[in-house]
Amino acid sequence: MKTLLLFTTLFFSTFVLEDATAYWGGTLVYMEVLPFWVAYLAVGGGIFVGDMLLYTLGRYGENVKFLGLILAKIHKGIEGHTLYHWLSNFVNKNFIFSIVVSRFVPGLRLPLYYLSGRNSKSIALFSVLCFLLVSIWTYGLFTGLSLLKTKFAFISSFSVYQIFIIVFLFFLVVLKIFTILVYSFLDKAYLYKILSLRYYEFWNPNFFYIPVVFYYFYFLIRYWLPPNSISCVNPCFKYGGMSFDSKYDMLSKFKSFDRYITKTVFISPLVNKDEIDIEKIMKEKGLNFPLIAKPDKGHRGYGIKKVSNLKELNDYFENTKEAIIIQEFIEYPYEYGIFWLQIPGEQGTIASITRKSIPLIFGDGLHTLRELILKDKRARFIASVYFARHLKHLDTILPKGEIFRLGIAGNHCQGAMFENGVGDLNEAVLNKITEISSSIEGFNFGRYDIKFKDIETEEGQTDFKIIEVNGSEAEMTHIYDRKHSVFYAYKILFYQWKMLFIIAKKNMKSGIKPISFFLFLKLYITFFFKTKLPKLSD
Structure with missing residues (x-):
């Protein structure tokens, strides 16, 4: 038995x-x-x-x-x-x-x-x-x-x-x-994913940020601050500019500098999308296709999509339950991440400048897109991202001389390359960004994502568009420049988190209150564990 x-x-x-x-x-x-x-x-x-x-x-x-x-x-x-x-x-x-x-x-x-x-x-x-x-x-x-x-x-x-x-x-x-x-033998993309671990820029963020988490708790104890204190770092933003803050609301704070802000429309998740007259809204805002559609609350470039016509835009609406924003597609060739840092009562400064570039693949008339990606000295390390994005074109042989752009989103985890851009921008541009930042009361800590028409213009010309503003969770993204070591990256991260808590401490002393701990916890859990954002972007 x-x-x-x-x-x-x-x-x-x-x-x-x-x-x-x-x-x-x-x-x-x-x-x-x-x-x-x-x-x-x-x-x-x-x-x-x-x-x-x-x-x-x-x-x-x-x-x-x-x-x-x-x-x-x-x-x-x-x-x-x-x-x-x-x-x-x-x-x-x-x-x-x-x-x-x-x-x-x-x-x-x-x-x-x-x-x-x-x-x-x-x-x-x-x-x-x-x-x-x-x-x-x-x-x-x-x-x-x-x-x-x-x-x-x-x-x-x-x-x-x-x-x-x-x-x-x-x-x-x-x-x-x-x-x-x-x-590794069967799939070269898998092999290069393993080999990419040699470079910290490709490490999983959950692993990379482990030392920062310990540092975070160290500063909570050192400055005797509650975990939710970071929500009062930027009083001009509802929640300090965290991932669960509205991108649309954050950009709206800069409306007095409308010339430099990308045209943006907010679509609430509560409205009946069938009743929205998109064409009318676009006409009122002066928007034309192509457009960029993305979640109103998000991070790491998740869910960003370039839409070229009304059908693609409606399809995007149908596939999301969250609030979204649509923006004009800025075709300027240069993109930078510019970090603003200001201790309340003191003069602010531009603390980091990151040059962003999307890898390009050049056709040779012999190899498929898949093969060309695997031959590229950097693209091959995140081939899985590009393969998923360009699934329909992977087995296409690119004609000789044809240039294939591997992405649109200027986010590192979406395949963009980040380099230290100090020295790239002229004094007039830096002064204008300083002027914009200083004029927004309560904006102390954050990063602009900006596109420039030309970075080699004559002194005094400032033709750029701010695509997005990130607040208290923003990174000084030049740390992902491969020229730097992982120790340099942690040094900069520790510095920016130290400044974050110094600002929070000073704001709380001046009477600015953070959101309640329970609301902070609820927003954090809802966004990071319940909100479903598509990780792959265009």
Whole structure:
């Protein structure tokens, strides 16, 4: 009875956690709880049946009424992703190889077996391959554990649970290393993503900012400030200019300098989009296509899209539930991030100037866009971003001399290149930005994103447009210039956060109150955990 129960448990557990169940079955054999062939048939049989079910789901699932609706919805959400197309092409071009590789690489089996069925690959060949591979894999795993017992007798003193944990962790590490090697071999974009870790500019922000988080709490204690104190750094903005502040409201504070502000229209999420007369609004504001559409509350360039006609704009409306803004598309060729810093009562200064540039790909008449991106010395390190953005053009061979722009958004995480731009702008431009900043009462800390028509104009000419203003969460983005070290980057970040708290302390002493802690917490949680912004931009 016990044997039958374990057999059934192992068999059906493979449908949920295949690898973990295989290790558990091997451990039961190792500890002589189950005979070798009982565990072998339970694990191997369960895995094989699961493989065939995945294939069947892919091939015939859409023909089942209720299931078909679910699958159709899933397909609609994933068919635009680069990985989906890459895996589908991989199955079509390398069917046998893809099945063999997926047996030994965690994470590949589900999509590749499902796509094998969806792409109508031979069911006979698929079943034979799976049967052989499952037999070899399961037998090899169980035999390996038996050899482990023979070679390392001291392990016999461990309990069945300890053995399972040891075996599971060992295989987890080995398979992880193997997975990285296989993915790197199969997908060059994945390889360069691994190699990009050499440069801190490509590190995940959640990892990169760990030291800053500790520094943040250090300053809270040092200056005896509440976490919500940063909301009073810029009293001119509702919440200090944080990510959950309205971009439209922040730009509106600069309306006295209308000549330098990008024309912007706010669309509330509460209005019925079907009743909005977009053409009338555009005419009133003097806007023409193309336009830029983006979330009114956001960060890291998420959700920015260039729309060239009314249909594209309406599609953007339909796909968002948040407030949005539409702006004139400024075709000026130069973009800079200019950081303003002012301690209340003292003279302000421009603390950072960042030159932003979008990488360009030059066609040679021989290689596809995909190949040219992977050949570019910088673009290849964030190829996955460009691949997802230009999915439809990846296999297009660019004519010789054709220039292909890889993006529009001047955000680092969207692929823009940041360099230290000190010395690029003339005195007249810097004086004008200082004049604008100083005239806005309560604007102490933040960054302008500005486009310039020309940076080599004669002294006195100041032809530029402010696209966006960022407040208390803004970065001095020149830190992402690869010429600098990670230690320099942290030095600048620590400095700007120190200044942030000095300003907050001074404002609170003068009677300016931050928003309540509970409101701060609510806004933070709502924006960062509940607001769904599309991470990919144009």
